[in-house]
């Protein structure tokens with residue numbers, strides 16, 4: 001058996017797509033995750049990680065011997081083997097990218113939740129899958145060189161623009177990258193729906209104070225929603241995503257006037273404001289967010305909807321469910337590495353509708369248990385990772401909730417990322 005180490009090259013016939021932006025191939029019984037390839041292609045792949053004894057190897061397709069009909073030329077000079085970690089699917093035609101993501105979602109649901117689903121990935125308004133991104137972080141290296149970060153590396157690739165970014169951000173990239181930026185760790189660029197472009201240099205090792213304030217305006221079925229956000233706040237990155245996701249969440253949630261709604265992992269309130277409007281003056285909206293830079297803005301953005309209350313804190317802490325103990329507090333007090341805070345009296349005992357939009361890691365078993373214990377009529381789960389969605393769908397089923405409609409959106413074209421919005425309803429008691 002030939003040994004494969006980093007730098008070795010091997011001819012492979014590429015197998016199916018897998019979660020994470022690569023395809024699976026096998027060589028002499030070993031699994032190799034190959035980037036920049038397509039199913040059924042024959043490629044020369046260079047090993048980039050792993051070696052003798054590793055469970056699997058990672059590799060990059062550096063030469064294509066037999067190309068798939070779905071292969072296209074990448075538009076960006078730093079997309080491809082050894083290049084930027086952002087666009088891992090620029091070599092794939094846009095319809096095939098959507099099919100790729102649909103396959104991954106269906107596979108994660110099958111594997112992790114035992115659900116068979118045909119998935120369709122819907123486009124957002126971006127024509128050709130380029131010039132859509134309204135947020136870009138430039139990495140800055142020790143020499144002060146700014147650029148895009150190389151895949152699984154600290155190296156920085158200087159670029160004079162980014163084809164997936166809106167033109168206003170590419171203009172800033174072209175202005176910034178020829179200069180040196182000493183002591184800077186990250187330069188965050190944002191372009192808002194109100195036409196503001198912000199450039200924020202974050203110094204190495206400094207904690208964020210949120211940065212300056214920006215305004216986003218989101219068209220919703222109940223009229224425009226105006227949100228104040230901070231430069232460092234989380235905000236959806238595709239220019240059409242705020243509108244499309246609010247529409248989809250409202251349609252999935254079907255909130256009736258007078259109902260109590262929970263919006264968990266609320267950010268600055270993209271969903272909270274329209275959900276509060278749907279619940280009306282006789283209803284109630286409770287929004288939960290932990291990022292200190294976002295919680296004050298969430299409260300400000302909800303100021304015109306007195307039926308809404310913003311709670312600052314972690315969802316798991318406010319529910320009083322177990323989570324890993326914070327570092328530095330692992331000795332004494334409580335059991336082992338688990339931390340179980342007291343449930344906040346501000347968390348309601350029941351809810352009609354729960355919307356949750358957790359970070360990539362998902363919500364986890366304890367949080368899902370606390371959500372199902374509220375016995376909501378509907379749960380709307382907004383997921384940016386199909387694996388976390390699949391895992392949490394399993395916990396929701398354990399709690400008596402079945403997946404109804406599932407929508408998937410191509411909110412990150414040219415990358416393997418995809419957003420899902422799934423509706424869950426209580427199975428008959």
Ligand SMILES: C[S@@+](CC[C@H](N)C(=O)[O-])C[C@H]1O[C@@H](n2cnc3c(N)ncnc32)[C@H](O)[C@@H]1O
Pocket residue numbers: 234235236264265266267268269270271288289290291294313314315316357358359
């Ligand atoms: C994917 S974003 C969604 C934000 C919002 N729904 C939106 O679309 O703009 C996830 C949010 O959850 C927050 N978050 C992360 N972990 C949290 C936790 N344990 N408890 C509460 N919020 C959390 C993050 O700060 C972030 O604002």
